[in-house]
Structures are given as C-alpha cells and as structure tokens.
Amino acid sequence: MSDVKDRIIELKEKKGAVILAHNYQLPEIQDVADFIGDSLELSVKSEKIEKDLIVFCGVDFMAEQAKVLNPGKKVLIPTKAALCPMAALLPRWLLERYREQYPGVPVVLYVNTHADAKALADYIVTSANAADVVSRIDSDRILFGPDANLADYVAEKTGKEVIPIPPSGHCAVHQTIAPIEVQELIEAHPDAEVMAHPECTRETRKLAHYVGSTSQMLRHAKESGSKKFIVVTEKGLVYRMQKEMPDKTFIPIETAICTNMKKINLDNLLRSLQEEIYEVEIGPDIAERVRQTLIKTRKLLEK
Numbered sequence: 001m002s003d004v005k006d007r008i009i010e011l012k013e014k015k016g017a018v019i020l021a022h023n024y025q026l027p028e029i030q031d032v033a034d035f036i037g038d039s040l041e042l043s044v045k046s047e048k049i050e051k052d053l054i055v056f057c058g059v060d061f062m063a064e065q066a067k068v069l070n071p072g073k074k075v076l077i078p079t080k081a082a083l084c085p086m087a088a089l090l091p092r093w094l095l096e097r098y099r100e101q102y103p104g105v106p107v108v109l110y111v112n113t114h115a116d117a118k119a120l121a122d123y124i125v126t127s128a129n130a131a132d133v134v135s136r137i138d139s140d141r142i143l144f145g146p147d148a149n150l151a152d153y154v155a156e157k158t159g160k161e162v163i164p165i166p167p168s169g170h171c172a173v174h175q176t177i178a179p180i181e182v183q184e185l186i187e188a189h190p191d192a193e194v195m196a197h198p199e200c201t202r203e204t205r206k207l208a209h210y211v212g213s214t215s216q217m218l219r220h221a222k223e224s225g226s227k228k229f230i231v232v233t234e235k236g237l238v239y240r241m242q243k244e245m246p247d248k249t250f251i252p253i254e255t256a257i258c259t260n261m262k263k264i265n266l267d268n269l270l271r272s273l274q275e276e277i278y279e280v281e282i283g284p285d286i287a288e289r290v291r292q293t294l295i296k297t298r299k300l301l302e303k
C-alpha cells in the first residue's frame with residue numbers, strides 16, 4: 001500500500017473518522033473508503049454511522065445530502081472543486097419559476113440537486129427509486145428535474161406525464177455515451193449482457209438488457225447467470241464490479257469519465273483529514289425542510 005494510503009488509514013482511525021466514497025470515485029479512493037455506494041446507499045449508510053467525522057468522497061450535492069442527514073456531525077469534502085454540473089442546472093430561483101408556471105403539479109427532484117432547491121420539492125428521489133415514487137404519487141402530471149433523461153425513463157415506466165425541468169437538463173457523462181459506441185461493443189462482445197444507467201438517452205437505454213442505478217446494476221450483475229457485461233455508465237463503477245466479482249468480466253465505456261468525481265485524490269483526501277477541511281454547511285431551516293421531504297418520500301414508498 002502506498003505511503004499516502006497508509007497515512008490516510010492511520011489518521012482516519014486516530015480521529016475516529018469514516019470515509020464514504022461514491023461508485024464513480026478513483027480506484028485508490030475506493031480502496032481506502034469504509035463504504036462505497038451510490039447516492040441512496042451512502043445516504044442510508046451515513047445516517048447509521050456513529051462516528052462524528054464523515055469525509056465524503058463524491059460531488060457537492062452528495063456531501064450536502066450527508067450533512068442534511070447528519071446535522072450534528074462534521075461532514076467534509078476533500079475539494080470544493082468536485083461540483084456536479086447537472087445539479088447546478090436547477091437552482092432554487094428557477095425551480096420557484098416552474099412552481100409558479102405549473103401551480104399544483106407535484107415536484108419530484110432527483111437527489112442530484114442542491115439542498116436549497118431540494119427544500120422546495122414535494123419528493124426527493126434517486127435513480128433507484130424514481131419510477132416507484134412517481135408511480136405512487138396521486139397525480140398523472142409530475143414536474144421532474146434536473147435530469148430530462150431520467151424524467152423520460154420515469155415517464156416510460158409509469159405512463160405518466162413527466163415534465164422535465166429544465167427541458168434539456170442532463171448529465172454530460174451519460175448524455176454523451178453514443179448509441180454507436182455501445183453498438184460497437186455489443187458487436188465485439190456478442191455474449192455480453194448490457195446494463196445501462198437511466199441517465200443515458202432513450203436511444204442508448206434501448207440497447208440495454210437491464211436499466212438501473214449503479215447499486216442496482218451491481219446487484220443485477222451478482223445475481224445474473226451472465227459472465228460478461230457491458231457497463232454503460234461512468235467508468236469508475238467497473239473497478240468496484242471487477243473487484244467484487246473477479247470471476248466475471250466487465251467492459252466499461254472508456255470515454256465515460258466524470259472529471260468532477262475524479263477531482264478527489266489521495267493527496268486532497270489526506271489533507272482534508274489532517275486539516276478537517278472543507279466543512280459542508282447547510283442552513284438549519286433548509287436542512288429541516290429537506291429532511292421532512294425525505295421522510296415524506298420514504299413514507300410514500302412504505303404504503
């Protein structure tokens with residue numbers, strides 16, 4: 001193990017900290033993390049953590065979500081540069097306008113939004129539960145943001161009118177995975193099962209045998225009888241899949257790299273632990289409103 005990795009682990013133990021890492025993080029960050037997962041899994045995990053210091057290796061909105069769920073704990077993100085461009089597409093002021101434009105229409109926000117916008121949502125979802133939540137809402141018309149591809153997937157699954165806000169919000173990493181790129185991999189590996197993330201375009205999704213969040217894809221790969229998979233999402237997930245399932249083969253989309261996720265590295269993670277920077281702060285009123293909306297969403301799923 002590298003010297004920096006050793007120092008991170010030593011310091012983490014000394015300070016009683018916990019490191020959470022998203023599935024798209026660099027392999028070396030995944031190696032030092034206590035828990036790896038998608039947004040939903042990490043949110044659930046963060047709530048159960050008994051330690052008072054959380055270092056979140058992911059992008060801004062994810063660290064915010066961990067802070068919302070853990071108001072009494074110190075939540076750090078190793079660099080302020082790890083920003084999700086999609087989350088920035090639906091700021092609070094814009095959401096206020098959509099609410100005025102569509103009075104009475106329920107607003108469902110993908111977890112990939114900032115806390116101050118989430119505070120105006122009726123429900124908050126992940127890619128793993130978005131269709132399930134929307135199907136249970138007592139309305140055939142839904143405002144959904146900020147990912148128009150996920151909104152389209154939810155509309156396909158539920159048969160409801162899902163209005164994307166903004167109309168063409170997207171994750172650049174998934175949006176730019178071209179169907180031809182996937183098609184070429186299918187031709188090169190005809191025995192492989194194709195799994196795709198719902199943030200991909202409809203044309204790309206149509207080439208997949210299975211569509212799901214990163215945690216759902218991981219679970220599906222474990223349960224499937226297939227030995228080879230084409231993984232149509234950010235490349236980082238393949239590292240975890242290959243590590244957990246060494247007897248299976250995972251083929252990534254080589255160009256699907258989220259540069260923002262990759263801004264967290266061993267050096268800034270070590271510095272974050274040493275200096276306890278950068279602390280995530282959320283106003284108590286905003287945090288409380290987001291927590292209430294998360295509780296409301298969970299209750300809907302329990303019905």
Ligand code: SF4
Binds near residue numbers: 084173259
């Ligand atoms: S993969 Fe896409 S949605 Fe996820 S953090 Fe990167 S830009 Fe944002």
